[in-house]
Amino acid sequence: xxxxxxxxxxxxxxxxxxxxxxxxxxxxxxxxxxxxxxxxxxxxxxxxxxxxxxxxxxxxxxxxxxxxxxxxxxxxxxxxxxxxxxxxxxxxxxxxxxxxxxxxxxxxxxxxxxxxxxxxxxxxxxxxxxxxxxxxxxxxxxxxxxxxxxxxxxxxxxxxxxxxxxxxxxxxxxxxxxxxxxxxxxxxxxxxxxxxxxxxxxxxxxxxxxxxxxxxxxxxxxxxxxxxxxxxxxxxxxxxxxxxxxxxxxxxxxxxxxxxxxxxxxxxxxxxxxxxxxxxxxxxxxxxxxxxxxxxxxxxxxxxxxxxxxxxxxxxxxxxxxxxxxxxxxxxxxxxxxxxxxxxxxxxxxxxxxxxxxxxxxxxxxxxxxxxxxxxxxxxxxxxxxxxxxxxxxxxxxxxxxxxxxxxxxxxxxxxxxxxxxxxxxxxxxxxxxxxxxxxxxx
Ligand code: NAD
Numbered sequence: 001x002x003x004x005x006x007x008x009x010x011x012x013x014x015x016x017x018x019x020x021x022x023x024x025x026x027x028x029x030x031x032x033x034x035x036x037x038x039x040x041x042x043x044x045x046x047x048x049x050x051x052x053x054x055x056x057x058x059x060x061x062x063x064x065x066x067x068x069x070x071x072x073x074x075x076x077x078x079x080x081x082x083x084x085x086x087x088x089x090x091x092x093x094x095x096x097x098x099x100x101x102x103x104x105x106x107x108x109x110x111x112x113x114x115x116x117x118x119x120x121x122x123x124x125x126x127x128x129x130x131x132x133x134x135x136x137x138x139x140x141x142x143x144x145x146x147x148x149x150x151x152x153x154x155x156x157x158x159x160x161x162x163x164x165x166x167x168x169x170x171x172x173x174x175x176x177x178x179x180x181x182x183x184x185x186x187x188x189x190x191x192x193x194x195x196x197x198x199x200x201x202x203x204x205x206x207x208x209x210x211x212x213x214x215x216x217x218x219x220x221x222x223x224x225x226x227x228x229x230x231x232x233x234x235x236x237x238x239x240x241x242x243x244x245x246x247x248x249x250x251x252x253x254x255x256x257x258x259x260x261x262x263x264x265x266x267x268x269x270x271x272x273x274x275x276x277x278x279x280x281x282x283x284x285x286x287x288x289x290x291x292x293x294x295x296x297x298x299x300x301x302x303x304x305x306x307x308x309x310x311x312x313x314x315x316x317x318x319x320x321x322x323x324x325x326x327x328x329x330x331x332x333x334x335x336x337x338x339x340x341x342x343x344x345x346x347x348x349x350x351x352x353x354x355x356x357x358x359x360x361x362x363x364x365x366x367x368x369x370x371x372x373x374x375x376x377x378x379x380x381x382x383x384x385x386x387x388x389x390x391x392x393x394x395x396x397x398x399x400x401x402x403x404x405x406x407x408x409x410x411x412x413x414x415x416x417x418x419x420x421x422x423x424x425x426x427x428x429x430x431x432x433x434x435x436x437x438x439x440x441x442x443x
Pocket of ligand 1: 006007008009010011012029030031032035083084085086098101102119120121122154155156157158265266
């Protein structure tokens with residue numbers, strides 16, 4: 001099938017690549033000329049496991065192309081995806097300017113029936129706004145062309161995006177149009193072989209499903225962080241509690257890890273956006289407000305431990321930091337807990353010596369060169385002449401480090417672990433002073 005994808009970000013690029021991989025003919029349109037030029041040279045703008053070979057082989061095979069030429073893109077696709085960003089507006093609600101700009105562009109160039117599929121995460125009612133924008137643009141141009149607008153939210157996880165798109169848990173299709181449903185079922189048939197994962201519903205429910213999913217996951221995290229804060233005060237160990245409650249199949253083990261807060265491009269913005277949308281319909285989303293508030297303070301947790309340990313005197317300290325990305329297997333630094341920590345440490349006059357397997361370039365791009373940030377080539381080099389170690393992201397390569405070497409290199413045998421990677425008993429056997437989340441203030 002001929003498909004066009006607007007927006008070559010995490011969602012658009014991965015979706016385009018997997019659609020091309022199963023044989024669809026895909027054109028990707030973006031406003032970023034540099035991104036398009038780089039993709040044509042085989043330079044992939046994001047780190048995502050398995051993505052580079054998938055994009056390269058499908059580009060070389062002529063199944064996916066990249067362009068800034070919207071007119072060409074719109075002529076190409078009978079199915080047109082909108083996968084552009086929906087960043088938070090000043091008040092936290094989702095900013096739809098990119099989505100509506102694409103709607104207008106599509107209407108400007110379309111000459112025959114198009115199915116416009118919204119993959120971006122957008123507030124309930126956005127499909128109506130997209131339809132209105134397309135209709136009014138068509139009318140102003142005197143064109144009598146028909147179209148459908150479908151909601152098809154994306155559930156991929158950064159760090160596992162290719163696998164998630166190849167083997168989706170569910171494919172939500174929000175539409176009342178039988179033709180659009182049929183076309184989308186055909187498009188996704190290669191990903192829907194094992195059992196029927198397609199769930200068809202009305203458009204508004206599809207739009208809300210995406211927010212409900214992300215808000216539920218964020219709620220699980222903030223709930224566990226609240227339990228961790230209680231465990232700390234009660235002298236309990238949250239890791240025992242986690243195993244204890246996870247064994248209940250109604251709760252389950254997934255997504256109940258305590259830590260130094262959630263980040264990324266989705267949870268913080270989607271929780272905020274749903275709170276704002278709720279306000280607009282006269283409802284106060286109290287659970288979600290608390291989820292957000294708990295996360296906000298949780299991101300300062302490591303700093304609180306560190307500052308408490310040193311009685312607020314961090315001036316001149318050098319801190320080894322392992323993990324910069326908001327979670328493992330991505331280079332995405334949006335809303336990462338490491339950023340909150342680094343910025344607080346810098347305010348106190350400390351220097352950060354950081355290592356991350358993938359997010360160093362992105363860190364450099366965000367913070368530029370500054371004397372109080374040193375990026376090192378290995379996790380061991382981050383320990384050189386450092387006073388103590390802090391862990392912000394649970395990369396696999398941090399799970400079983402050489403603790404003797406850590407102790408030898410640090411001037412103070414001290415670890416602050418924001419992801420509860422190690423066993424406190426083993427840390428004490430190594431003679432390492434260990435702070436973790438919800439396991440007793442200092443062990
Ligand atoms: P992103 O910021 O990585 O990419 C967006 C792309 O859209 C950019 O390349 C930008 O240049 C391009 N763009 C902006 N305006 C355009 C226009 N008028 N025409 C063509 N291209 C344009 O965004 P993302 O992380 O891929 O997210 C996209 C949407 O998907 C968001 O709504 C997000 O909430 C949602 N989503 C993201 C994820 C995720 O894990 N990143 C998962 C599910 C859903």
